[in-house]
Amino acid sequence: MIVRVLGSAAGGGVPQWNCGCAHCAAARRGEAPRRSQSSLALSPDGERWWLVNVSPDLATQIEEFAPLQPRSLRGSPIVGMLLTDANVDHLGGLAVVRQTHPAGFTVYSSDVVRRIATAQMAFATFEEPPHRWLSVEEPFTLGEGALRVTPLAVPGLTPGYAGRERTRGAVLAYRVEEPASGASVLFAPVFAAVDQTLAAAIANADVAFLDGSFWSDDEMENAGLDIKHARSLGHLPIGGADGSLAAIAGLHNRRIYTHVNNSNPLLDPASAASQTLREAGAELAFDGMELRFTSPVHA
Ligand SMILES: [Zn+2]
Ligand SMILES: [Zn+2]
Numbered sequence: 001m002i003v004r005v006l007g008s009a010a011g012g013g014v015p016q017w018n019c020g021c022a023h024c025a026a027a028r029r030g031e032a033p034r035r036s037q038s039s040l041a042l043s044p045d046g047e048r049w050w051l052v053n054v055s056p057d058l059a060t061q062i063e064e065f066a067p068l069q070p071r072s073l074r075g076s077p078i079v080g081m082l083l084t085d086a087n088v089d090h091l092g093g094l095a096v097v098r099q100t101h102p103a104g105f106t107v108y109s110s111d112v113v114r115r116i117a118t119a120q121m122a123f124a125t126f127e128e129p130p131h132r133w134l135s136v137e138e139p140f141t142l143g144e145g146a147l148r149v150t151p152l153a154v155p156g157l158t159p160g161y162a163g164r165e166r167t168r169g170a171v172l173a174y175r176v177e178e179p180a181s182g183a184s185v186l187f188a189p190v191f192a193a194v195d196q197t198l199a200a201a202i203a204n205a206d207v208a209f210l211d212g213s214f215w216s217d218d219e220m221e222n223a224g225l226d227i228k229h230a231r232s233l234g235h236l237p238i239g240g241a242d243g244s245l246a247a248i249a250g251l252h253n254r255r256i257y258t259h260v261n262n263s264n265p266l267l268d269p270a271s272a273a274s275q276t277l278r279e280a281g282a283e284l285a286f287d288g289m290e291l292r293f294t295s296p297v298h299a
């Protein structure tokens with residue numbers, strides 16, 4: 001299995017078009033890496049690809065990663081998409097790939113997310129042939145059993161445009177297992193809390209991609225960027241006694257934070273937050289990060 005981070009930033013990216021903060025300015029000057037909006041691509045064989053979330057930056061992300069580019073006059077190696085939630089930065093890229101695609105895409109999401117998203121005109125077409133949009137609650141397979149996927153309902157909110165309601169199914173995480181290699185990867189780029197189910201899923205994965213939106217609840221307000229707080233947006237902060245890093249302390253698997261907001265001090269490797277993250281043995285994702293599981297990882 002190949003896992004490729006296409007984008008590692010939260011909504012807006014780094015730099016964000018309307019933001020002149022120190023992190024965005026550093027990215028503009030080329031002193032820090034640019035980050036497109038969060039999405040991952042996964043494949044059992046390098047031929048067929050599934051996306052976890054579909055960012056509005058998808059067209060650029062495809063051009064920067066050759067395996068996602070067409071191999072014939074018209075077509076795409078992208079077979080389908082798994083959506084964690086209905087936020088525009090996680091499915092807005094569907095509008096980018098709306099051109100005729102003979103094979104169609106299979107979109108997977110919770111039923112709540114399917115209903116919220118397909119109520120929007122731009123996304124309704126993905127419920128109709130040649131596409132399919134499946135509501136998933138139980139485990140399913142991709143690529144004739146090459147990958148086994150278990151959707152997990154995690155604490156979270158519906159998007160702002162759908163009322164920010166705390167509803168079961170508003171946010172899913174996906175555990176993906178590859179029987180051939182024995183590898184297991186958890187994709188949880190959004191969650192409002194680490195409940196028992198999520199904590200166990202993080203501990204039981206070889207690699208866990210986690211919600212890295214915000215280091216602290218009030219960092220946007222403190223930086224003068226926005227009065228919104230992380231928790232009110234449905235994101236559990238990473239730092240602090242009640243943050244996600246403390247909730248998963250003591251693990252030795254790979255824990256990779258992604259979906260990083262441009263206010264997050266982790267974007268500065270010299271920050272105290274970055275030091276704390278390193279000491280905890282956790283990592284920060286970056287655009288172009290790639291994991292490969294070829295031989296059995298469990299000897
Ligand atoms: Zn997002
Ligand atoms: Zn900024």
